[in-house]
Structures are given as structure tokens and as C-alpha cells.
Amino acid sequence: MTQAIEIISRGLGLGSIYALLALGFVIIYKATRVISFAQPAFMLAGAVLVSYLVRPVGFYAAVPLAALGIAGLALGAERVAVRPMLGRPAFTVAIITIGLDIVVRTIATAFIGVNLRRIDDPWGVKTIPVFGAVVQQRHLAMIATTAVLVAALFAFFRYTRMGLAMRAAAFDQEAAMSQGVSVGAVFATSWAIAGALATVGGVFVASGTANVESTMWIIALVALPVIILGGLDSLPGAVISGLGVGVVQEVTATYQQYFPDWLGRNASIISPYVLMMVILLVRPYGLFGTREVERV
Amino acid sequence: MSTKLLGRPMLYTSYESEMALLNTGTKKAGLGLLLAVGVGLPFLVSDPQLRTLALALITAVGVIGLGLVTGYAGQVSLGHAFFLGVGACTAAALGGDPDSDLIGFGVTEVLIWLPAAGLVAAVAGALVAPLAVRLRGLYLAIVTLGLVFVGGYVFNEWTELTGGQGVGRNMPQPTLFGYELGVSDEFFTKEQKLYWLMLVVLVVFAFAARNLVRSRVGRAFSAIRDRDIAAGIMGVNLFRYKMVAFAVSSFYAGCCGALLFVADGRFEPNTSFNLDTSIKFIAMLLIGGVGTISGAILGAFFIIYLPVLTGYLPDLIPGLSTNAAQTPNTHQVELVLYGALLIIFLIFEPRGLFGIWLRLRNYWKAWPFSY
Numbered sequence: 057m058t059q060a061i062e063i064i065s066r067g068l069g070l071g072s073i074y075a076l077l078a079l080g081f082v083i084i085y086k087a088t089r090v091i092s093f094a095q096p097a098f099m100l101a102g103a104v105l106v107s108y109l110v111r112p113v114g115f116y117a118a119v120p121l122a123a124l125g126i127a128g129l130a131l132g133a134e135r136v137a138v139r140p141m142l143g144r145p146a147f148t149v150a151i152i153t154i155g156l157d158i159v160v161r162t163i164a165t166a167f168i169g170v171n172l173r174r175i176d177d178p179w180g181v182k183t184i185p186v187f188g189a190v191v192q193q194r195h196l197a198m199i200a201t202t203a204v205l206v207a208a209l210f211a212f213f214r215y216t217r218m219g220l221a222m223r224a225a226a227f228d229q230e231a232a233m234s235q236g237v238s239v240g241a242v243f244a245t246s247w248a249i250a251g252a253l254a255t256v257g258g259v260f261v262a263s264g265t266a267n268v269e270s271t272m273w274i275i276a277l278v279a280l281p282v283i284i285l286g287g288l289d290s291l292p293g294a295v296i297s298g299l300g301v302g303v304v305q306e307v308t309a310t311y312q313q314y315f316p317d318w319l320g321r322n323a324s325i326i327s328p329y330v331l332m333m334v335i336l337l338v339r340p341y342g343l344f345g346t347r348e349v350e351r352v
Numbered sequence: 353m354s355t356k357l358l359g360r361p362m363l364y365t366s367y368e369s370e371m372a373l374l375n376t377g378t379k380k381a382g383l384g385l386l387l388a389v390g391v392g393l394p395f396l397v398s399d400p401q402l403r404t405l406a407l408a409l410i411t412a413v414g415v416i417g418l419g420l421v422t423g424y425a426g427q428v429s430l431g432h433a434f435f436l437g438v439g440a441c442t443a444a445a446l447g448g449d450p451d452s453d454l455i456g457f458g459v460t461e462v463l464i465w466l467p468a469a470g471l472v473a474a475v476a477g478a479l480v481a482p483l484a485v486r487l488r489g490l491y492l493a494i495v496t497l498g499l500v501f502v503g504g505y506v507f508n509e510w511t512e513l514t515g516g517q518g519v520g521r522n523m524p525q526p527t528l529f530g531y532e533l534g535v536s537d538e539f540f541t542k543e544q545k546l547y548w549l550m551l552v553v554l555v556v557f558a559f560a561a562r563n564l565v566r567s568r569v570g571r572a573f574s575a576i577r578d579r580d581i582a583a584g585i586m587g588v589n590l591f592r593y594k595m596v597a598f599a600v601s602s603f604y605a606g607c608c609g610a611l612l613f614v615a616d617g618r619f620e621p622n623t624s625f626n627l628d629t630s631i632k633f634i635a636m637l638l639i640g641g642v643g644t645i646s647g648a649i650l651g652a653f654f655i656i657y658l659p660v661l662t663g664y665l666p667d668l669i670p671g672l673s674t675n676a677a678q679t680p681n682t683h684q685v686e687l688v689l690y691g692a693l694l695i696i697f698l699i700f701e702p703r704g705l706f707g708i709w710l711r712l713r714n715y716w717k718a719w720p721f722s723y
Contacts, residue, residue, distance in 0.1 A: 091490050137695050144702075146490055147428050151638055152698050154631055158691030166679045277501075277627070280494045288490070320509030329498035333483070336495060340486045350581050 061189035063306050069195030069260075071302020072202035076257040077279035078286065078294035079209065080250030085288050086226040087246035090146050094133065094153040095254050096276035097160035102126045102255025103262045103272060104164045107173040115178055119259055123252040130251025131244050133160070139243065157273075165270040177263040194263045201256065206295055209249075213291075218245060226289075278305075281332035287345020297343060301328045371566055373559070390551055399543040403615055404660060406543070409550040410611045412652035413557045415636045416645055417604025422634070423642040424565055425597035426577025427484050431496030432605055432633045434503035437625030438476050439469040439606025440523070440613055441513050447524020454521055455512050462526035462533065462549070466610055473606025474599040481595035488580065500627050507621035520620035523613045534614065546615055553611065554649070557604060562645050564600065573597055635690060639697050641706030650705040655690065662686040 077095055084092045102122050109118035137156050141149045179194035213219035218241075224232040225242040233239050254276070261275050262268045282301050286293025309324035341347050364370035374380045394402055418432050446465040448456025459465055483495050508517040515521030525534025526549065533545045564570050572593045575583035584590045613619040632655065640651020662682045666672045673681045701707045714723070 091494070137699070140699050147493070148698055148702065150490060150493065151634060152695050154634070155691040155694030155698070158631070158694070159688050162684050162687040162691065166684050169679065277497070281498055284491060284494050320505060322505070322509075326502050326505045329501045332498055333495060333502075336483070336487060336491070340491070 058187070058189035059310075061186060062191065063310050064303060065186070065189070065191040065195045065199075067303030067306035068299055069192070069198045069302070070305060071299035072198045073257045073260045073275065073298075074279050074282045074301055075202055075295045075298030076205065076253045076260070077276050078282040078298045079206070079291065080253040080257075081279055081283045082286075082289065082291055082294045083246045083253075084250050085283070086291075087222060087242050088138070088149075090138070090149045090153070091280075091283075091288070092138075092153045092156075092247070092250065093150060094130075094156040094160060095250060095279065096273035097157040097164065098126050098130055098251045098254040099258035099261070099276045100268075100270065100273050101129065101160055101164040101258075102251075103175060103258035103268045104167050104173065106175045106255070106259055107262070107268045108167075110176045115176060118175075119256065122259075123255040126255040127248040127252040129160070130247040130254075134244055134247035138247075139240070161270070161273060168268060168270060173268040175259060175262045175268060177259070179263060181264055192264070194260075198260050198263075201260075202295075205253070205256065209291070218242075222246065278328050281328040283342075284332050285328075285335055285342055287342030289346055290342070290344035293342060293344030301331065304328070304331060373562055373566075387555070391548070394540075394544040394547050399541055402543040402547045404656065406547040406550040406615055407612070408653045408656040409547070409554045410608055411636070411656055412554055412649040414605050414608030414612070415633055415640065415648040415652045416558060416561050417601040417608065418633050418637050419642065419645065419648040420561060420564070420573070420604065421597045421601035423637060423644070423648075424570065424577060425573040425594065426580075427594060427597055428489065428493040429496045429598075429601070430493050430627070430630045430634065431480070431499035431503075432601075433625045433627065433629035434496075434499045435473045435477060435602040435605035436609030436612065436629065437503060437507050437621065438473040438602075439609030440619050440624070441507065441621075442469040442472040442606065443610035444521050444523055444619070445513060447526075448521070453512070454515060460524050460527045461530075462528055465524065466526075466553075466607055469610035470603040470606040473609070474603040477598040477600075477602025477605075478595050480602075481591070481598045484594045484598060485591050497627065497630075500625070500630055504622070504626055507625055514619075514621040517622040518620065520618050520624075522618045523616075525617075526611075526614060543615075550611060553607065557607070558645055558649065561604070565645070569593065569596060635694050639693060639704050641704030642702075644706045646709075647704050647706030650709075654705060658690060659686050662689065 077099065080095050080098075081091060084090065084095075102125075105122040105125050106115075106118050109121055113121065133156050137152055138149060141152055177194065179192070179197055182193045183190045184193050184196065185191070213223055221232065221237040222242050222245065224235065224237055225239050229239055232242075257276070258272065261272050278301065279298070282298045283294055285301065286295075286297035305324045305327050308327045312321070312323060315323055335343065362376075364375070369375065374383060393405065397405070414432065414436060417435075418429065421427050421429050443465045445455045446457050446459045446468055448454055448458070450456045450458040480496070480499065484492055487495060507514045511519075525532065526546075527533060528549075533549055534542055536542045565573065572583070572588045575586065575588050576590065576593055576597075580590060609625075613624070636651035636655045637648055638651070639654055640649065641647025659682075662685050663674075665682055665685060666674055671680070672685065673679075675681060697704055703710065
């Protein structure tokens with residue numbers, strides 16, 4: 057029982073990183089019908105920015121500031137590189153975002169420099185007992201933050217004008233446009249939200265004993281199987297499958313020692329991808345995705 | 353016949369002559385000239401330069417392969433690095449020393465291990481095809497991306513095959529009918545011989561690809577790319593042709609992977625076959641020009657020569673360092689340039705370098721009129 061709590065807390069902690077990043081992917085996808093491969097770069101850039109801001113303003117102020125900063129960066133990137141591609145095939149735009157990813161990631165990596173950069177999060181490796189199990193505080197903080205952010209996003213989409221506009225544009229871009237929705241603003245907002253979410257995810261990745269490192273982006277890529285699993289256009293799907301994949305990965309890591317040797321030493325690394333391929337063969341549009349109606 | 357056509361190069365009197373591989377005299381002459389220069393280059397340039405040229409030539413084979421599946425058949429593949437890896441590992445295993453700890457069969461004859469590497473990769477590609485039939489567009493892109501990660505993990509963990517992460521293993525030195533291509537002898541240096549090997553491989557593969565795309569199979573590919581459901585309704589067997597596309601593309605990738613590391617002599621599974629490699633191939637294809645064979649070759653040369661070009665930058669820009677530990681350095685500039693070029697080309701010239709060539713050619717053709 058105690059082991060189960062420990063595994064699940066670690067898994068949900070990891071899963072909340074995936075969930076935040078996946079939400080960013082899905083929000084962009086719903087607004088623009090494009091998968092933005094630039095999310096990993098924004099995550100890295102966010103963590104680097106926090107590591108610079110944390111000394112002067114402290115951790116709790118640094119995170120929102122960095123989130124705002126990266127939201128601005130994402131907004132600019134969308135305006136410069138993605139907006140001119142409006143109406144072009146989704147694949148082409150996706151490749152553009154890969155180009156963006158390379159540029160932003162290289163520049164962010166350059167700012168890491170040769171010294172260790174830390175985000176000095178207040179949790180570190182401190183633990184807290186929960187029903188006799190030892191749970192890391194940072195995992196609880198991740199889960200709580202994700203819950204708050206998801207609730208805030210839900211409220212935003214449900215109760216604000218912009219949220220309504222975004223839902224309308226996701227449903228039918230032309231119809232929304234003819235009703236006076238500024239689709240350009242919807243695109244910009246979706247990229248900004250995704251950038252901010254990626255920043256928070258980056259802070260989570262760099263918390264604890266980890267440093268801000270250029271290899272962090274590999275973790276962000278796990279959000280891709282997550283969104284495919286959840287269905288590209290489903291916000292609840294992103295959260296649920298994000299948390300689920302986190303737990304699956306932790307379970308695989310914990311029981312690694314019982315696996316046969318031919319599975320290798322780190323089967324948990326690829327478990328999200330294997331899970332994705334298996335599920336996709338059964339359900340081609342993910343667990344919660346909408347089946348596309350194909351017309352010729 | 354030919355006298356009548358003089359001065360009217362675009363007049364075709366039969367379908368065969370219009371669909372010919374080299375349908376104009378200029379193309380024939382241009383290709384002949386290019387081949388002559390290509391064959392003669394080893395006598396003109398130094399060995400280190402030949403090394404870069406040979407790398408570009410063999411990379412072009414891989415890019416043509418990616419072009420077949422992504423450019424012609426429209427199946428987005430981010431998994432090209434995996435097939436490169438399969439090819440490289442097969443070649444290394446077949447050509448490896450049978451007495452070492454790693455898997456090795458001691459077959460150094462290039463005419464055996466090169467096609468074998470391609471075939472094993474082609475089988476791997478054919479196995480991916482069922483996924484491609486069920487999925488399309490971005491879903492497929494992400495699944496093939498997963499393939500890179502799963503494959504990379506297998507390469508890292510299967511140490512008897514690849515030597516393992518951070519260690520890697522040696523590539524076999526190719527011999528052709530018992531003639532050592534990988535060592536210098538009294539007539540030619542190693543670089544010269546490898547360059548000619550790559551050149552021959554590229555010419556053969558480029559012509560094969562060009563021939564494939566103008567055939568029934570190629571037309572089926574284009575139909576699937578333009579609208580796969582419509583193609584299916586017209587009687588194109590989607591399953592078969594998607595499988596052919598992936599298998600042929602992977603065959604190219606396997607052969608490219610088998611020869612890619614021959615000049616360096618070894619590969620390292622963790623850094624050689626990762627997502628960056630896949631993206632690099634996509635970038636080459638898009639910068640060169642999607643849906644053309646010559647574009648793929650142009651793109652490969654362009655990206656391979658990008659580090660060479662950025663190598664000159666520190667002389668022009670003060671403050672730019674060649675030391676990787678300092679910022680800004682040439683490597684960072686190269687990466688940023690390569691990302692930025694990808695964006696710029698897609699926005700301003702989606703047909704890539706080949707499109708620029710077309711514009712130049714049309715300008716020249718119509719001069720002094722604007723069109």
C-alpha cells in the first residue's frame with residue numbers, strides 16, 4: 057500500500073508535466089489544426105528564464121514572470137513564422153514549428169552556458185509522510201499546480217469571451233469569423249497559453265535535484281504520444297492520458313528488475329511510445345479524440 | 353526526325369519521348385557534363401574535401417528515399433533515422449569480425465552487405481506500413497517519431513549488435529570483388545575510392561528513383577499523396593502502395609546508413625540515429641525541394657556544406673568563437689541558421705532550392721521577356 061502511494065505520487069507528478077505540455081499541444085491543435093513541435097523549445101526556454109529570474113525576484117515571482125515572458129515569445133513566434141503559413145498543409149506548418157524549435161532551443165541552450173543552472177525551487181528533495189508512505193513535496197506541488205491550472209483553463213474556456221471565441225473557432229473557423237471572432241487573436245492566444253503552460257512544465261522538470269539542461273526537451277517530446285493517446289483534439293484526454301502515462305512510466309520503472317533481460321535496462325523510457333502504438337492500432341483517433349469525417 | 357525537332361525542344365511526338373528520363377537535349381548534355389566533373393573531381397580536389405563530398409553524395413541517397421515516401425507518396429515519416437540505423441547495424445553485423453564479442457559474420461564484399469542492409473531496412477519499413485494504412489497525416493508523423501525512440505532504445509540496449517551507448521562499433525571496410533576500397537594503395541587513396549563508390553551508388557539510386565516515380569507505382573504514389581481516399585476509390589490498392597512506399601524508402605535509408613559511417617569507420621548508436629538525424633533529413637528534403645529527385649540531392653549537399661560555410665564566419669564576424677565552450681560559437685550559428693533556413697524556405701520558396709533553379713531557368717528561357 058505504501059509503495060503504491062509512492063509510485064502513484066511519483067507517477068502523477070511526472071504525469072502532470074506531460075499533462076501541462078499536452079494541454080499546450082492540444083490547445084494549439086484545436087485552434088490552428090497544427091501540432092506545434094516548438095513546445096519542447098518553449099519549455100526549455102521557460103526553465104532557463106526562471107533560472108535567471110529566480111535570484112533577483114524569488115521563485116514564486118519568477119515562475120509567473122517567466123510564463124508571461126515565454127507566452128510573449130510564443131506569440132511573437134506564431135506571428136512571424138506560423139501566421140504567414142495560414143491555409144497551407146498541416147505537415148508544412150508542423151515542419152515550420154520544427155524549425156522554430158531548433159532556433160529557440162539553440163538560443164536557450166546558449167543561455168545555459170557552461171555552469172550548472174538551477175531554478176532553486178522551494179521543495180528540493182524534501183518529503184512528507186502520507187498514510188505512512190514517503191512522498192516528495194515537489195510531486196504534491198506539481199499535482200496541485202496542475203489541478204489549479206486545469207481548473208483555471210476550464211473556467212477560461214467556459215466563462216470568458218475569448219474562451220468562447222476559441223471554442224467557436226475550433227468548431228468552425230469560417231463560421232466563427234463571420235460572426236466577428238478574430239481568428240488571428242485566437243491563434244495568438246492559443247500559442248501564448250501553450251507557451252505559458254510549457255514554462256510551468258519546464259519548471260517542474262528542472263525541480264528537485266535536476267539542473268536546467270538542454271536534454272530536458274526529450275521529456276517534453278513524451279507529450280506527443282500523450283496527445284495521440286488522448287486524442288489530438290481533446291483537452292480532458294490530454295490531462296487524463298498525461299497523468300496515466302506518467303503513472304505507467306513510474307510503474308514500469310519500479311518493476312524494471314522483474315522484466316526479462318532482453319527488454320533492456322530502461323524500459324520505462326519507451327513505455328509511452330509503445331503504449332501509443334498499441335492503442336493506436338486499436339483506436340486510430342486516440343482514446344478521446346473525435347473521429348474525422350473524410351470527404352473526397 | 354531529329355532535324356525536324358531542331359529548335360523546338362518542347363515538341364514531343366510520342367508519349368515515350370515526353371516521359372523519357374532525359375527528355376531534352378539540354379538535360380542530356382547537362383547530366384553528361386555533371387557526371388564527367390563528378391568522376392574527374394578526385395584528381396582535382398584534396399582528400400579531406402573528397403571526404404565531405406562523399407558524405408554529401410551518400411546522404412543524398414537517404415534523402416531521395418525520404419523523398420519517395422514523404423514527397424511522392426505523401427506519408428510523413430519522422431522515422432527515417434531508425435531505418436538508417438537498421439541499415440548501419442546490418443552492415444556492421446554482416447561485415448563485422450566473427451571473432452570479436454559483437455555479432456559479426458565477416459562478409460566484407462560490398463555487393464553483399466550493401467543490398468542486405470537495404471533489404472533488412474526494407475522489411476522493417478514494410479512492417480511499419482500497416483500503421484500508415486490506419487493513420488494519416490500528423491498521427492502518422494508522431495507514430496514514426498515514436499519509432500525513432502523505440503528503435504533508438506533497442507540500438508542502445510542491444511550491445512552485442514551496436515556496441516552500446518557511448519561505445520559504438522566499427523564499420524566494415526568495403527571490398528569490391530576482393531579489391532579493398534577502404535585503404536589507400538599505390539594508385540588511389542582511400543578517399544578517392546570511397547568517393548567513387550558513393551558516386552556510383554548515388555547515380556544508380558537516383559536513376560532508379562526517377563524511373564520508379566514515372567512508372568505505374570509512381571503515379572499511384574502521387575494519387576495517394578493528393579488524396580488517399582480518392583485514390584482508393586479509383587482502384588489504387590492503398591495497403592500495397594503505402595507498403596511499397598515505406599519499403600522502398602527504407603531500402604534507400606538502409607543503404608545510406610550502411611555507407612554513411614564507412615568513411616569515419618565507426619558509428620555510435622545513441623547520437624547517430626536519433627530524432628535530430630530524422631529532422632536533418634526532413635530539412636534536407638524540404639530545403640532541396642519536395643517531390644523532386646534533383647531537389648533531394650541539392651538539399652543534401654546544401655545541409656552537409658552548411659558547417660563548412662559557417663566555418664568561414666568567425667573571420668567575418670568579430671566575437672564569434674570556434675570553441676564549443678564559448679557563446680556565441682559557430683556550431684550554434686549553424687544550428688540557428690539551419691532552423692531559420694527551414695522556416696524561410698517554407699514561407700518564401702516552398703519548392704526549395706529546386707524551385708529557385710526553376711525560376712532561374714524560366715527567367716533564362718524567356719529572356720528578354722518576363723515570362
